[in-house]
Amino acid sequence: MSYTLINSILKNHAELKDRTVFLIISCVSLFIRLPFFFRDYIDRDESTFILMGQSWVEGHLPYTELWDLKPPITFLVFAGIIYVFGKSFIAIRLLGVLLVTSTAFFTYKIGQEAHSKKTGLWAALSTVILLSLFGSLQGVMSEHICMAFFMPGLYLLIKYKKWKTTLLAGLLLGIAVMTKMNIAYALLFLGIFIFYDHNKKQHWTKAIGYSSLFGLGILLIIALTLLPYYLQGISELWVSSVFKAPMAYIGARRYSILKLAPTFVVLAGFFFYTWKKQLLNFKIVPIQYVLVAVLGVLFAFYKGGRINGHYLIQLHPMLLVLVAIALNKMEVFKRIKWKPYYLFILLLIPMETYLEYINIAKNKYERDTFFNGEGISVPKYIQDNNLDTKNILFLGYHIGYWALDAKPPTKAATHPSNICRDELFPFHNNVRTTSMEELRYIMETLQPKTIVTRKNRRVFDKKEEDENSYIDAYLVKHYKVVATVEKAEILQRLER
Incomplete structure (x- = not known):
């Protein structure tokens, strides 16, 4: 039955409706992440975000009672969940499902614009996997929140060239940067490219207007996060925590360039190979936008001097679109026929999920509770x-x-x-x-x-x-x- 369903989707991918794709992505995301709903903590950062959110619910702005090195919208998201659902691990982990689903769905939409629905779907499903497995990604990280707003903002820039959608994209990307500061370099790169994209025919007024609207949306969100601190007369605490502290942290916690080199060498090789073999058409505007975003994230990694595992959440959705397009154009992959045993291989990928299902069943048997x-x-x-x-x-x-x-x-x-x-x-x-x-x-x-x-x-x-x-x-x-x-x-x- 599963084989028949997958075969039908592959053959009729051009007829896929958005709601069907969203449902597929949601189900895969929920299945992979569900057993981790019952864990106490998955990453120490997530635990800190929960404490910061709880403090906000109790009436304390971030950085006033407790402190952590993230912009305030990260804590606002957790505070919102806690305010509505109380102290619920399930609600927080369900939020993770929604964030990953949103990111993956707009990965699909961008893949559709850049190539095809089939390519977008494979990129989306791969996004769910790489944002949910391996390491500590089953929890809710600031990068998950960031990309859930970044990807729809990027999609609006690619799909529409209208004043209101550009402003909306700026608002979404403003939320992203007030969740994870290092995404600011990607926003800067995109802002420059928006000016270039609208100035191809020497339309200076349009280029300035669109790029200014984009920047205005970002600045409006930043100003709104400052507002409650300004009203309480503690603006300097906001400035120090949101801007100055990350710069000090970067200066004190840099990796050796040798640790960064493998990632950059591999990606440089990928881009050179796909350009040389004409697997990616860099003249297509959607691919240009995705490439600019990827380069912005990579520049952030370089400036930050480190690449932790969960940082890659910011890179994977855009990069997977480009990888899916390149693979789709390679002759060796065109000749591959879908076989039933491929389903078995696909089912092996979420091995961490299966082990966690076993773990919670064992915990229920031994301690009469799923929570562990x-x-x-x-x-x-x-x-x-x-x-x-x-x-x-x-x-x-x-x-x-x-x-x-x-x-x-x-x-x-x-x-x-x-x-x-x-x-x-x-x-x-x-x-x-x-x-x-x-x-x-x-x-x-x-x-x-x-x-x-x-x-x-x-x-x-x-x-x-x-x-x-x-x-x-x-x-x-x-x-x-x-x-x-x-x-x-x-x-x-x-x-x-």
């Missing part, structure tokens, strides 16, 4: 044993604050790794200037009664040698392990 992970089991143990939750520090599994209605002891502790990012301290008004000062303040002045760490893991990254040496020695001297819950250790402060 230390972020759930540790808070439950703390509550069941009446351990202190008012003065608590999560050095691991910090989603536990959310379950316990607790708060991190300082702004820098919102995300545990931020304790060691002393280059960011000036931007959230921290009176302490180094990570060691911050750590000593937390441990020796605040003296948390309860601490949660990851069992048999260093508290901080390996390169943070001084901080690890200090915290290890301090915990041995002043704390005792009262329980080991799965892969977490719960420590209590010794009475002196």
